[in-house]
Amino acid sequence: MKARVFITLKPGVLDPQGKAIHHALEGLGFSGVNDVRAGKLIELDLADNTSDSDIEDMCRKLLANTVIENFRIERSADA
């Protein structure tokens, strides 16, 4: 079983990396980009009996820093 964990900065937390990407996009001539926020994607290959709460535990204890980040878990049986 696979799971993907999306880690994003909480709303309102300054994202200098997103800002730099935004500036670079504008520099390339892409107009109409209102904002950019950068995050992380972590792919986990898990034993089939791994529960949702196990994955949430992993997020809270290590994968995300919940002081500044949110996480979202997406499970998929195959792929």
Next chain:
Amino acid sequence: MKTAVIVFPGSNCDRDLAVALKQVTGRAPAMVWHRDTELPDGVDFIGIPGGFSYGDYLRSGAMAARSPIVRAVVDAANRGVPILGVCNGFQVLTEAGLLPGALMRNAGINFVSRPVKLTVENSQTLFSSGYEQGETIRIPVAHHDGNYQADEATLDRLEASGRVVFRYAEEVNGSARRIAGIVNDAGNVLGMMPHPERAIESAHGSTDGRRLFEGLLETVA
């Protein structure tokens, strides 16, 4: 005073911290590897050095905060042993939950490496008794992720209880309220981004860092 310095893969200020401690206390610290599970018996002080532990993988300090030795450091912190985390050490202390808040990428994106002016906001802590209240001191910073952030309620609580020990006297990295160093509620754990161990001898350009260790020696020993 019996001291210890924790060494992670990627630490790079461990030797500087060891030299500073040896000069001030007259005794070389025990260098404790991240895989160790116990600290030396009767240790009076633990230093967590700067650097890029575990290559800053995931988040600065995140992997180090989950290493075996940090469990022993957390136990020592709860017993009241004085602990100083400098730079990456500060990041490790926040990731380990010993200090509130988080250290994010510098607001200006660039790595900042230069001497900066700090205001001593509280000279009544274990670590700051060598300074005058409100004094301006000069200590180098060298970091990419030094932008201290916490929610407003936490910041208010830190300010109201005198837990902001050092504040930048100039704009450095976008830190909330220009916070450069804080202590925990019990006052025995200090995290700071500036490097006091790099301001020990006159050849360093400033000896203001030395007084932190001298003050500590006086209060602890």
